[in-house]
Amino acid sequence: MSHIDVGVIGAGWCGGIRAAAAASSALVGSLHVAEIDHARLAQVAESTAAATATSDYRELLAITSIDAVMISATPETTHYPMARDALEAGKHVLLEKPIALTLEEADELIDLAKRRGLKFTIGYSQRFNAKQALAKRSLEDGTLGEPVSALVSRHITRRLGDKISSRIKLSPAAMEATHDIDFLLWCLEPARPVRVYAQAVERLMKPKHGVADCMWIVITMDSGVVVTVGAGWILPPAYPNFSSTWIEVVGTEGALLMDASHRDIVLTTMRDGTVFPLSTMPGEALGHTYAGPMERETTHFLEAVAHDRPVLVTPVQARRAMEVYLAADLSAERNQPVSLPLDQEEAERALAASVRA
Ligand SMILES: NC(=O)c1ccc[n+]([C@@H]2O[C@H](COP(=O)([O-])OP(=O)(O)OC[C@H]3O[C@@H](n4cnc5c(N)ncnc54)[C@H](O)[C@@H]3O)[C@@H](O)[C@H]2O)c1
Numbered sequence: 150m151s152h153i154d155v156g157v158i159g160a161g162w163c164g165g166i167r168a169a170a171a172a173s174s175a176l177v178g179s180l181h182v183a184e185i186d187h188a189r190l191a192q193v194a195e196s197t198a199a200a201t202a203t204s205d206y207r208e209l210l211a212i213t214s215i216d217a218v219m220i221s222a223t224p225e226t227t228h229y230p231m232a233r234d235a236l237e238a239g240k241h242v243l244l245e246k247p248i249a250l251t252l253e254e255a256d257e258l259i260d261l262a263k264r265r266g267l268k269f270t271i272g273y274s275q276r277f278n279a280k281q282a283l284a285k286r287s288l289e290d291g292t293l294g295e296p297v298s299a300l301v302s303r304h305i306t307r308r309l310g311d312k313i314s315s316r317i318k319l320s321p322a323a324m325e326a327t328h329d330i331d332f333l334l335w336c337l338e339p340a341r342p343v344r345v346y347a348q349a350v351e352r353l354m355k356p357k358h359g360v361a362d363c364m365w366i367v368i369t370m371d372s373g374v375v376v377t378v379g380a381g382w383i384l385p386p387a388y389p390n391f392s393s394t395w396i397e398v399v400g401t402e403g404a405l406l407m408d409a410s411h412r413d414i415v416l417t418t419m420r421d422g423t424v425f426p427l428s429t430m431p432g433e434a435l436g437h438t439y440a441g442p443m444e445r446e447t448t449h450f451l452e453a454v455a456h457d458r459p460v461l462v463t464p465v466q467a468r469r470a471m472e473v474y475l476a477a478d479l480s481a482e483r484n485q486p487v488s489l490p491l492d493q494e495e496a497e498r499a500l501a502a503s504v505r506a
Contacts, residue, residue, distance in 0.1 A: 152178035153455050154214045156240070158206045158231055159222025160184040160193040163245055163272070163443065166431055167219040170439075170447035172197035176455045183209040206231060210238040217241035217268070217454045219447070224317045225324075229254040232269075236261045241268040243450040246327055247319075248467040252475070252496050255468040262464065268453055270460035271467035273331040274431055277442035277449065280407045284398050285336050287405050294402025296337055296372070301329035302379040303394045304363075305430075310382030314358035321364045322347065322477040323503050326380035328430070330368070331462070331470040333376045336398065340372035342469070346486040347477035353383050366477040390428035475499035 155177050157168040164184070171177045179200035184190035187204065194202035203209055209218070218240045220231045229249040235242045236258065248271050249255040262269035275281050287293050305325060313324050322330075334342060345368050349361035363381030370376065384393065394409035411428030427433065432441010439445075453460045476487040479499035491499060 151455050152176060153216040153451065154179045154181070154200075154212075155451065156181040156183065156209045156212070156215045156218040157193075158183045158209060158218055158220045158235075159227070160189055161186075161221065161223065163431055164219070164221030165189075165193055166434075166443045167221055167243075167447050168193050168197045168199070169434060170444045171219070171451060172199075174448060174451050176448075176451045179214070181209050181212060181215055207234065210234055210240065215240060217243070217451070219243040219450070221245050221272075225319065226250065226317070229258065232258050233261065236265060236267055236269065239265060239267070241450075241454045243270050243272060243447070245272040246331075246467065247271075247323060247471055247474075248464060249471070251500055252468065252472060252491070255464070255471060259464045259468065268450070268460055269464045270450055270453070270462045271464060272443075272446065273328060273335075273462045273467065273470070274442040274446050275328045275332050276335060276461060277446040278409070280396065280409050281332050284332075284396065284405055284407070287403075288336050288398065288400065292403055293398060293400030293405060296340075296374045296398065296400050298375050298377070298397070298399045299333045299336065300377040300379075300397040301333060301394065302377075303329055303392060304379075304381045304384050305392045306384045306388050306390075307382065307386055309391065310354060311358070313382070314354060314360045318359050320349070320474075320478050320481075320503050321361055321380040321382055322366060322474040322481075325382060326364060326366055326378045326477070327470055327474050329378045329380070330366070330376075330473050331466065333368075333378065334469060334473070335466065337370055337372070337374055337376070340370040340374060342368050342376075342473050342489055343371045344369040344486050344488050345473055345476035345480050347480040348484075349481040361481070364477060364481060366473075366480075368473060389423050390425035392428055392430050472496075475503055478503035 181201045182199045183206040347366040368376040396407040398405045417423040427440040431443035480487040482502040
């Protein structure tokens with residue numbers, strides 16, 4: 150069996166999951182970790198028996214035996230320079246979303262990976278959930294007939310909204326809806342998005358973090374199919390889970406209606422009251438097993454590198470999701486629909502709207 154050596158850059162919540170998944174994979178020879186928080190670095194290095202641990206990610210990239218790196222650092226301004234440095238060092242890359250902050254940066258990374266012949270994929274983990282995979286298959290095998298409309302409504306808790314918005318002023322479209330935009334565009338391929346209309350509500354988070362509370366986004370595909378994605382991040386702290394999600398895919402021959410809200414398990418204790426466990430978007434380890442998509446997504450990337458297989462999420466698809474969320478931010482700011490593709494000037498204005506929204 151061929152082994153690969155793997156690095157993780159940024160070993161926080163997601164990076165910790167990636168590192169643990171790599172450490173337990175039979176495909177991985179040695180694991181290397183880079184993290185600027187010394188206590189966290191020591192903790193993850195110990196739990197994964199990492200071969201090396203450093204606070205300087207460039208030291209990790211200089212290790213020639215490393216074949217692939219997973220970049221899970223925050224804030225999101227780190228994504229482009231780290232991915233560029235990793236690709237330039239000849240490493241295959243799994244980068245958490247978003248692929249970059251600007252379309253030019255995304256294009257540069259896509260081009261770099263292509264020229265170097267390296268795998269480059271983005272962490273759109275929701276594609277690795279069984280429910281989302283069922284939606285994709287039900288459209289592909291004709292169960293639902295021709296697609297007519299598709300919707301994802303997702304609300305996450307204020308605790309997560311606060312965590313995200315305190316590190317970067319990116320909108321709910323850029324940081325949250327992006328997962329569901331990617332998922333629905335993937336489901337509806339080869340149709341392409343041609344128009345975006347979005348509205349944002351600014352009541353609670355604006356004074357605190359300078360971002361909207363929620364955004365509702367309507368995307369028109371060139372096939373005529375209408376996609377709706379709602380993304381909010383102000384569910385009260387008392388809400389008993391991380392993420393509440395409703396999915397609808399309607400076609401000419403059927404409909405798939407799915408509750409992905411994780412309300413099917415109720416845990417109630419004297420100490421913590423009532424919670425709905427296993428509801429985080431990346432998922433979590435449970436002893437010998439894992440509930441959620443991120444472990445499988447990580448293994449898929451490791452398999453793609455070790456066995457030279459294609460990655461499920463291509464960077465071109467990630468760029469397309471980015472263009473749609475940028476258009477949503479611009480539309481919400483202008484209060485008008487925005488046509489795709491964005492031209493250069495619109496892309497720049499969209500970025501400004503995204504960061505302010
Ligand atoms: N796919 C999903 O379901 C999902 C869920 C949550 C977050 N994300 C994405 O994953 C990324 C990570 O999110 P998170 O919640 O794990 O963040 P986090 O803040 O918990 O972890 C990020 C880590 O990066 C470290 N870091 C910062 N600069 C660094 C540097 N120069 N070198 C090395 N380490 C550095 C930080 O110290 C921190 O430990 C985000 O970009 C986010 O968009 C994806």
